[in-house]
Amino acid sequence: MDLYLPIANLSVNALVIICLGGVVGLLSGMFGVGGGFLTTPLLIFYGIPPTVAAASAASQVTGASVSGVVAHIARGTVDYRMGGLLIAGGVAGAGIGVGLFRLLQAVGQIDTVIALLYVLMLGSIGTLMARESVEALIAVKTGRRKPARKRRHHPLVAALPMRWRFYRSGLYISPLAPLLLGVLTGILTMLLGVGGGFIMVPAMLYLLGMTAQSVVGTSLFQILFVTMATTMMHALTTKAVDLVLALLLLIGSVTGAQVGTRISMAARPEYLRILLAFIVLVVAMRMALGLGWRPDEIYSVQLQ
Template identity: 60%
Template sequence: MDLYLPIAEMSVNALVIIALGGLVGFLSGMFGVGGGFLTTPLLIFYGIPPAIAVASSATQVTGSSVSGALSYYRRGQVDMKMGAVLVAGGLLGSVIGSFVFRWLKSLGQVDVTIALIYVVFLGTVGALMLKEAVGVLLEQRRGVVAPRKARHHHPLIASLPMKMRFPKSGVYISPLAPFAVGAGVGVLTVIMGVGGGFIMVPAMLYLLGMAASVVVGTSLFQIVFVTAVATLLHATQSQSVDILLALLLLLGGVAGAQFGARAAQQLQPERLRLLLALIVLGVAIRLAIGLTWTPKELFSIQLALG
């Protein structure tokens, strides 16, 4: 069943797009990640222009994160005070990211830049995850029990001025630190179309030293607001949001997340992390090949309609 995407200006098979959304939703439910960092590359592989893929992925992440944030909020696992600081930083980062996005688009370099950023980030994150997962599995095989690490924030964070208490997160730090983290994720949200959870969660744990019980919920709280603003900026400034594409992705993602959550119960957490690391590295390698491999058609004609 073919549908025409008015913003992407191309026809797609609706069932394939729903299946892509379902795959990302399955991985999201299985691994506990937002999945936005996989949605954009998969759409690019399918042939969606990178700028459209980024903007539409941000729209899908917004919709898929709302239910998760509400669920954690009802269980009291959202630090609203910390979340407000992260959102404030994220909003500033989104505005900065939108200017960078428009600048790259005016230069005609946005597609290549998006692909390069994904190769670097996914390659780095995937390699670190693979190293950790393999290390844990080897220790388990040798019967070694890894000591539990004490929770503390980074020394650089401790040196920042204007400290305040975040009782629910169990930290006494400067709000400048979470503000900066939120701003960085906000920039990436606009440029990459991701929720930023795969960066936000480790930063909250290992940089800010937040209690693990509120990390995921607070991250989702920030993602909802920042991706919503990123979507609005894309829609009003670059007109890159294809709402039909986002709806198809969201339709598949909601169903896929349910099956993914059930599948996660059948595997050990360490094996889940290993599988996710391999998937992330695979996507990074595929993007790198796409950037370096000589295309079949070296030249193409594109009509610019006024």
């Protein structure tokens, strides 16, 4: 069943797009990640223009985050003070990202920059995940457990001035740290269409030193509002949000997440992590290959 995407200006098979969303939702349910960092590359592989893929993926992440945020609010695992600072930084970062996005569009390099950022980001994340997964598997096989890490924020965070108390997270740190982290995430969300949870969660744990109980809920709370702001900015400035595409992705991701959750309950976490690392590295290599691969048609005509 073919559907015309008005913003992408092409026809796609609706079932294929729903299946792509289902794959991302499946990974989200299996591995506990938002999956947004895989949505844009998969859409690009299918032939969606990178600008439309990134903008539409951000709106799909917004819809997919709602149920998770509601659940964590009910459990009381959201640090609203921390989340407010992350949101403020994220919205500011999205504003900076708008300027970068339009500048790169003007010079005709936005597609290349999106691909390069994904190669660097997925390559580094996949490598770190693979190393940690292998270490965890060796520990399980040998029966040696890694010593528990003492919860402590990074020395750079400790050096920042004007400390506040974040009671839900059990922290006494400068508000500048979450604010700057939010700015970085907002820029990435604007340029790449990702929720940023795959960067936010490790940073909140290892840089800010937050308790594990409040990290996921606070991260989802921030992602929901920052992706909403990003979608609005894209719609008003770049005009690259394709709501038909986002809706198809959302239908697939909601269904896939339910299946992935069931699988995750039956599989061992060590094997799940190494599988995710393998998938991320494969996508990164495919993106890198696309940067150097000579296309069949060197020139293309785009109607304005």
